[in-house]
Amino acid sequence: xxxxxxxxxxxxxxxxxxxxxxxxxxxxxxxxxxxxxxxxxxxxxxxxxxxxxxxxxxxxxxxxxxxxxxxxxxxxxxxxxxxxxxxxxxxxxxxxxxxxxxxxxxxxxxxxxxxxxxxxxxxxxxxxxxxxxxxxxxxxxxxxxxxxxxxxxxxxxxxxxxxxxxxxxxxxxxxxxxxxxxxxxxxxxxxxxxxxxxxxxxxxxxxxxxxxxxxxxxxxxxxxxxxxxxxxxxxxxxxxxxxxxxxxxxxxxxxx
Amino acid sequence: xxxxxxxxxxxxxxxxxxxxxxxxxxxxxxxxxxxxxxxxxxxxxxxxxxxxxxxxxxxxxxxxxxxxxxxxxxxxxxxxxxxxxxxxxxxxxxxxxxxxxxxxxxxxxxxxxxxxxxxxxxxxxxxxxxxxxxxxxxxxxxxxxxxxxxxxxxxxxxxxxxxxxxxxxxxxxxxxxxxxxxxxxxxxxxxxxxxxxxxxxxxxxxxxxxxxxxxxxxxxxxxxxxxxxxxxxxxxxxxxxxxxxxxxxxxxxxxxxxxxxxxxxxxxxxxxxxxxxxxxxxxxxxxxxxxxxxxxxxxxxxxxxxxxxxxxxxxxxxxxxxxxxxxxxxxxxxxxxxxxxxxxxxxxxxxxxxxxxxxxxxxxxxxxxxxxxxxxxxxxxxxxxxxxxxxxxxxxxxxxxxxxxxxxxxxxxxxxxxxxxxxxxxxxxxxxxxxxxxxxxxxxxxxxxxxxxxxxxxxxxxxxxxxxxxxxxxxxxxxxxxxxxxxxxxxxxxxxxxxxxxxxxxxxxxxxxxxxxxxxxxxxxxxxxxxxxxxxxxxxxxxxxxxxxxxxxxxxxxxxxxxxxxxxxxxxxxxxxxxxxxxxxxxxxxxxxxxxxxxxxxxxx
Ligand SMILES: Nc1ncnc2c1ncn2[C@@H]1O[C@H](COP(=O)(O)OP(=O)(O)O)[C@@H](O)[C@H]1O
Ligand SMILES: [Mg+2]
Numbered sequence: 001x002x003x004x005x006x007x008x009x010x011x012x013x014x015x016x017x018x019x020x021x022x023x024x025x026x027x028x029x030x031x032x033x034x035x036x037x038x039x040x041x042x043x044x045x046x047x048x049x050x051x052x053x054x055x056x057x058x059x060x061x062x063x064x065x066x067x068x069x070x071x072x073x074x075x076x077x078x079x080x081x082x083x084x085x086x087x088x089x090x091x092x093x094x095x096x097x098x099x100x101x102x103x104x105x106x107x108x109x110x111x112x113x114x115x116x117x118x119x120x121x122x123x124x125x126x127x128x129x130x131x132x133x134x135x136x137x138x139x140x141x142x143x144x145x146x147x148x149x150x151x152x153x154x155x156x157x158x159x160x161x162x163x164x165x166x167x168x169x170x171x172x173x174x175x176x177x178x179x180x181x182x183x184x185x186x187x188x189x190x191x192x193x194x195x196x197x198x199x200x201x202x203x204x205x206x207x208x209x210x211x212x213x214x215x216x217x218x219x220x221x222x223x224x225x226x227x228x229x230x231x232x233x234x235x236x237x238x239x240x241x242x243x244x245x246x247x248x249x250x251x252x253x254x255x256x
Numbered sequence: 257x258x259x260x261x262x263x264x265x266x267x268x269x270x271x272x273x274x275x276x277x278x279x280x281x282x283x284x285x286x287x288x289x290x291x292x293x294x295x296x297x298x299x300x301x302x303x304x305x306x307x308x309x310x311x312x313x314x315x316x317x318x319x320x321x322x323x324x325x326x327x328x329x330x331x332x333x334x335x336x337x338x339x340x341x342x343x344x345x346x347x348x349x350x351x352x353x354x355x356x357x358x359x360x361x362x363x364x365x366x367x368x369x370x371x372x373x374x375x376x377x378x379x380x381x382x383x384x385x386x387x388x389x390x391x392x393x394x395x396x397x398x399x400x401x402x403x404x405x406x407x408x409x410x411x412x413x414x415x416x417x418x419x420x421x422x423x424x425x426x427x428x429x430x431x432x433x434x435x436x437x438x439x440x441x442x443x444x445x446x447x448x449x450x451x452x453x454x455x456x457x458x459x460x461x462x463x464x465x466x467x468x469x470x471x472x473x474x475x476x477x478x479x480x481x482x483x484x485x486x487x488x489x490x491x492x493x494x495x496x497x498x499x500x501x502x503x504x505x506x507x508x509x510x511x512x513x514x515x516x517x518x519x520x521x522x523x524x525x526x527x528x529x530x531x532x533x534x535x536x537x538x539x540x541x542x543x544x545x546x547x548x549x550x551x552x553x554x555x556x557x558x559x560x561x562x563x564x565x566x567x568x569x570x571x572x573x574x575x576x577x578x579x580x581x582x583x584x585x586x587x588x589x590x591x592x593x594x595x596x597x598x599x600x601x602x603x604x605x606x607x608x609x610x611x612x613x614x615x616x617x618x619x620x621x622x623x624x625x626x627x628x629x630x631x632x633x634x635x636x637x638x639x640x641x642x643x644x645x646x647x648x649x650x651x652x653x654x655x656x657x658x659x660x661x662x663x664x665x666x667x668x669x670x671x672x673x674x675x676x677x678x679x680x681x682x683x684x685x686x687x688x689x690x691x692x693x694x695x696x697x698x699x700x701x702x703x704x705x706x707x708x709x710x711x712x713x714x715x716x717x718x719x720x721x722x723x724x725x726x727x728x729x730x731x732x733x734x735x736x737x738x739x740x741x742x743x744x745x746x747x748x749x750x751x752x753x754x755x756x757x758x759x760x761x762x763x764x765x766x767x768x769x770x771x772x773x774x775x776x777x778x779x780x781x782x783x784x785x786x787x788x789x790x791x792x793x794x795x796x797x798x799x800x801x802x803x804x805x806x807x808x809x810x811x812x813x814x815x816x817x818x819x820x821x822x823x824x825x826x827x828x829x830x831x832x833x834x835x836x837x838x839x840x841x842x843x844x845x846x847x848x849x850x851x852x853x854x855x856x857x858x859x860x861x
Contacts (some may be wrong), residue, residue, distance in 0.1 A: 075695035113675035
């Protein structure tokens, strides 16, 4: 088991955004979380990545308790993510964004940076080369020196993925990675997620609204509704689950 | 020879322009030929030419000038007749250029013989202008490179202006506040104009290590100004790390300067004796270099101490707390004295509000004094008294020290900016949540920014105390923090070159230009000058309206104007410029999109 969340609870004042959710992920799998808007999916991501601390419950990653660690420590432990509203470092160049993502992989040494000793320069060159590889991987190689903010929407999403991959994570959390994409871009994104798992061996967990994407690539799907996990299983199981049908048909299916 | 720096420009075109410029210049010289001045007394006329006339052999050379002028004219003229004969222009420009340079060289040699010293020669009225113009013409002709030439003209004219104006002159304040800023800004022009690297370095060294010290030896006020500029520049570089790189608004930055200054002050002034029961200072002036290092460390630690409690704060809150911190340090040094009967306050470390007097200067080797004395004599400003030799030597020492330390600060800041550390700072500034989610340890990086920024101010504090040999809490008031902040904002947040330029502009405005306007008004008052046309006797100008009294008003207006027309600063960092544009776009978008979340609110989706 790579990730093991047990009975996680997160409350915001009177609202319980995540209610007693237990959830596990096996290594090298492609997983999805779906659910209507406001179901608590993003909050669940924030609990895993340490941006919020669960009020109750426990989170283990790779056999290690990560609840209560700071976000940067959790990132160092091997969980990286993207954001629902893209959060790039807009004024930095594309490649610099990826380099920031590599922070935990680099030896951060004040005197190295000030003296520019050969070891420091070698590390910078290696980082640069790796960042270029990653950009190649997501298809942004030729935009390495553009300013992140000036990229088209789809490219920004892909850059966020490259940045998240730069820290060599074991688990990659993608929060609505195809939101706002046209069908062709969604298809490309799907193949990218697969390659992340197949080529890089990174376990993927994504929040997704586009059912074509979800059903097309995920091996396991969990459904959240009002902060509770109401179903979990293979795409077929979830599709037939009456709770899921009710949750989706009972309210607006369109949620974005 | 300097290579053509503009590969894109057509060399023939360049040569043609050079030839024309050269022709015009020499034609002008031709009209002022020595025979016009030869009959007048020894102290009139145009320096360069007049010096020549006293020597028969030299007069021969003079004929080169009209010849070259004619060649240049012909070159310019034939552009119309034979537009496709570029070689002719090139030859004309080269001949003219070479003639101009030879002319300058010979005139300088003869001038040296006549007057006995470089300074003497340069102080011959008009000499400077001519040397500059002819050198410029020569270089244009020889290199076809207008950029290099432009810079040389700029440097030459401003240098000779600064040299030529004497304090006794009525219009001294006016000319000096034009020429001296021109000279101090010239290094930035050198850096920002395209030219070969070697030429750039040579010109920088010329201005910084030769011309400015020369000006300074002649009039130590200028040296003082440059030292002040450099001190503020180095501190602004430090503050820029905190504000510009990491995005942490620090309004109490001067406190770190105080830490360095009082560190040296307390240990080498005799005022601390009551605590330690010795009649001597605690540290010997020899320990200066050690203390420079200690100042860096002490200020760095203070930076961390300030950083710890304010890490969770952002924006306005951070600004308020840092402001308070700055005041705490100032009030602390005002109160660590034995003026009170309260036994706890009998600890005299800082001598309170009166300040610490008699702080030691560092001890310099005797050879340095002798060197400065002989250099001063060589450039024609002999230092007659022992005390003036000492004063000038010390000032020169501090000038080069501050330059070195400031240079190191610039290098460190630039290297940090372009390293994982700088990238992490920028990431935190851009989006703190995303940065930590990418593994950037927020606390450590912010503390590092505070410590690095503070350490620059600490070093400058030690130097400042050693130079002034007196420190008092007044030098560390809130307005000083604001002053450095203004430098950073005016220059361009996040941009090292911008901040340096800001230091020059703001410091000169504050310490020279405004004061000079007051001086000018006073000297015009003494002359009973009446403003023509409106017939306003300057005597009636109320002393309350002296420009020097309005420095804060001027800064306020300057800031407002900057914020309206160029919020990213004079020489902005690339990133900042875009942020400013984005901010403008955002407010528009926000107005359009109703109910959009406010930026800075922490809902993470
Ligand atoms: N920081 C917060 N403060 C208060 N309420 C929040 C906060 N973050 C999320 N919520 C609330 O928690 C619920 C779940 O939100 P979220 O996790 O963003 O849903 P989803 O990502 O599934 O659309 C929503 O009702 C939302 O308003
Ligand atoms: Mg969400």
